[in-house]
Amino acid sequence: MIDLQPVKGTRDFFPEDMRLRNWLFEIWRRTSVQAGFEEYDTCVLEHENLYIRKAGDEISKQLFSFEDKSGRRLALRPEMTPSLARLILQHNKSLSLPIKWFSIPQCFRYERMTKGRRREHFQWNADIIGQPDILAEAEILLLLISACESLGLTKKEFNIFISDRRIVNAILNQINVPNDLHSKVMVILDKRDKISSEALLDMLENLGMSEKQVGMLNDYLSNTDLKDLEKNLNDTTGVEQLNRLIDIMDAAGKSAYLKFDISIVRGLSYYTGAVFEVNSPDKKHRAICGGGRYDSLLSAFGGETVPAVGFGFGDVVALDVLRDLGRLPELPRKLDYTIIPFASEQVGIALKIAADLRMQGYVVDCNFSMKKMKKNIRHANESGAEKAILLFPEELTEDKVVIRDMILHEQKPVKITELISIAE
RNA sequence: GCGGGCGUAGCUCAGCUGGUAGAGCGCUGGAUUGUGAUUCCAGUGGUCGAGGGUUCAAGUCCCUUCGCUCGCCCCA
Numbered sequence: 001m002i003d004l005q006p007v008k009g010t011r012d013f014f015p016e017d018m019r020l021r022n023w024l025f026e027i028w029r030r031t032s033v034q035a036g037f038e039e040y041d042t043c044v045l046e047h048e049n050l051y052i053r054k055a056g057d058e059i060s061k062q063l064f065s066f067e068d069k070s071g072r073r074l075a076l077r078p079e080m081t082p083s084l085a086r087l088i089l090q091h092n093k094s095l096s097l098p099i100k101w102f103s104i105p106q107c108f109r110y111e112r113m114t115k116g117r118r119r120e121h122f123q124w125n126a127d128i129i130g131q132p133d134i135l136a137e138a139e140i141l142l143l144l145i146s147a148c149e150s151l152g153l154t155k156k157e158f159n160i161f162i163s164d165r166r167i168v169n170a171i172l173n174q175i176n177v178p179n180d181l182h183s184k185v186m187v188i189l190d191k192r193d194k195i196s197s198e199a200l201l202d203m204l205e206n207l208g209m210s211e212k213q214v215g216m217l218n219d220y221l222s223n224t225d226l227k228d229l230e231k232n233l234n235d236t237t238g239v240e241q242l243n244r245l246i247d248i249m250d251a252a253g254k255s256a257y258l259k260f261d262i263s264i265v266r267g268l269s270y271y272t273g274a275v276f277e278v279n280s281p282d283k284k285h286r287a288i289c290g291g292g293r294y295d296s297l298l299s300a301f302g303g304e305t306v307p308a309v310g311f312g313f314g315d316v317v318a319l320d321v322l323r324d325l326g327r328l329p330e331l332p333r334k335l336d337y338t339i340i341p342f343a344s345e346q347v348g349i350a351l352k353i354a355a356d357l358r359m360q361g362y363v364v365d366c367n368f369s370m371k372k373m374k375k376n377i378r379h380a381n382e383s384g385a386e387k388a389i390l391l392f393p394e395e396l397t398e399d400k401v402v403i404r405d406m407i408l409h410e411q412k413p414v415k416i417t418e419l420i421s422i423a424e
Numbered sequence: 425g426c427g428g429g430c431g432u433a434g435c436u437c438a439g440c441u442g443g444u445a446g447a448g449c450g451c452u453g454g455a456u457u458g459u460g461a462u463u464c465c466a467g468u469g470g471u472c473g474a475g476g477g478u479u480c481a482a483g484u485c486c487c488u489u490c491g492c493u494c495g496c497c498c499c500a
Contacts, residue, residue: 005491005492008491061499062499062500109500111498111499111500112425112498112499114494114499115493115494117499117500190499190500191498191499191500266500267499267500268500286500287500290500342458372457372458372459373457373458373459374458374459374460376459376460377459377460378459378460378461379460380460381460382460388459388460390458390459392458394458402458404459404460406460409459409460411459
């Protein structure tokens with residue numbers, strides 16, 4: 001006997017699960033398309049070196065990677081952004097920027113599993129490439145908000161916690177932490193909510209910061225007021241940009257979702273500007289979505305600098321949150337018609353009627369089980385059919401079939417030739 | 425990486441201090457052969473996660489291993 005379990009950390013989608021997944025994907029897709037984003041995709045397999053980065057990103061350590069038969073180092077993508085960067089670089093000359101693209105890639109990471117975290121998930125990604133202005137952030141955030149609203153979430157249930165890495169950069173500069181340490185400090189700061197403050201101190205000092213610097217950093221970070229920060233910083237670029245973003249969002253009527261939170265830095269080293277996470281207002285859950293500006297990713301891959309903003313939104317956490325809130329939709333199977341013959345001679349006519357109705361755009365199934373009436377009607381009911389077409393020998397001699405309305409419990413004989421026009 | 429809990433029918437689980445497996449739900453068939461509910465009857469169901477050990481005898485005790493789950497550590 002083969003092992004019937006799916007590979008550790010991966011999921012099977014039975015039709016019932018698939019309906020839910022499609023429901024979610026359709027919301028993501030519709031929201032994206034409505035906001036003028038175009039869909040793209042790449043292969044789940046990439047060269048491993050696409051993900052090898054210097055700054056100690058955890059994601060590089062958790063690759064699902066292997067060697068192919070010719071010795072190439074390959075990896076299943078752990079995230080979509082590097083692949084997107086690869087596409088942009090590849091067609092750099094022929095793309096007219098800015099562009100707005102989205103994708104719903106399946107991503108993999110090899111790691112120990114905990115709640116809400118598997119080795120495989122789907123992650124809606126939306127990005128704006130080539131727009132240096134903070135308008136790109138605004139547009140991305142508005143897309144995100146409309147998706148959350150379409151999922152049925154309200155202000156009480158989600159906020160966007162936002163900061164700007166340039167604020168932390170300004171702080172680090174002010175306390176004389178060298179530039180080349182900044183992204184490593186960010187990776188550590190990203191853990192602020194998840195590990196003890198002692199462990200955090202240790203990690204920062206191991207990186208080369210003095211005890212005094214760590215203390216000063218902590219003082220700055222404990223300040224949660226944007227205006228105070230602005231007064232205390234020499235370089236106020238980050239604060240100004242963030243204020244402008246909040247103003248724009250305010251004008252768009254959606255600033256109520258935004259919460260400044262200096263502890264948001266994100267764990268990926270390629271972020272350069274605004275960074276944000278979506279979470280419940282009390283930050284109870286794992287963030288369901290995270291993103292930001294990554295103007296240096298493309299240049300890190302050897303191209304020229306291209307400004308970019310985007311986010312990733314995972315299906316596992318999204319559905320967990322909706323499940324906890326009791327907001328998962330009921331998605332029963334649906335059929336417009338089910339056609340029930342009672343003898344093998346009627347199979348041909350059943351298929352003919354089915355084909356005609358399908359040509360009209362209806363969802364039609366046939367029940368060839370040749371069981372008793374009772375079983376068939378019950379089965380029709382369970383399959384979600386609105387109408388059943390019963391092929392009785394007696395009516396068929398007059399070229400008629402019986403249409404039963406499964407909802408009204410009413411039925412009547414109808415000429416086969418009239419069936420299509422009645423169906424309309 | 426370290427602990428705790430769990431793994432018995434398709435699903436949810438019961439099975440006391442060792443004596444060769446049970447319920448509910450589901451599924452299949454039937455209760456005037458052309459009609460959805462409820463009810464009733466019957467049937468289908470399991471090498472007790474896997475491997476080894478102790479014993480006359482193991483679902484039950486011991487060891488190993490795999491999987492799920494919850495903490496901690498680690499980390500998106």
